[in-house]
Amino acid sequence: PKGKDMVAIVEEAYTLKKGEKLPHPATLTGTVISIEKEWSDDYQNITVTIAVAGCERKPIRCYCLKGEDAKNLQKGDVITVTGILQNYSSRIEFDSGCTLKSIENTTSEENIHED
Secondary structure: OHHHHHHHHHHHHOOOOOOOEOOOOEEEEEEEEEEEEEEEOOOOEEEEEEEOOOOOOOOEEEEEEEOOOHHHOOOOOEEEEEEOEEEEOOEEEEOOOOEEEEEEOOOOHHHHOOO
16 A cells, blocks of 8 residues: 555656645655765765656656765665655656655665674
């Protein structure tokens, strides 16, 4: 059921007109498909784009994403982000100040399980 809710949120975000924002914060989990702006030590943020399962053709940019471990994000990581979704110049994105809630590292799982 959780996945369906996320698809509904993405669909709703894609109905926004230029300059509009959703009236409530949203949380989405998706796979990092690109990194637009590398981690900035000055601003303590990174900009990435994620694809949510079930609506991969409707990517969501995470603009100026903050949070613990955000600087270590890599393509292929599955992340959960919370923030306000908006249509910025016809691009659907989380507004500046969105936060990284969790990372499921798909690339370095052998580092997590130390038996």
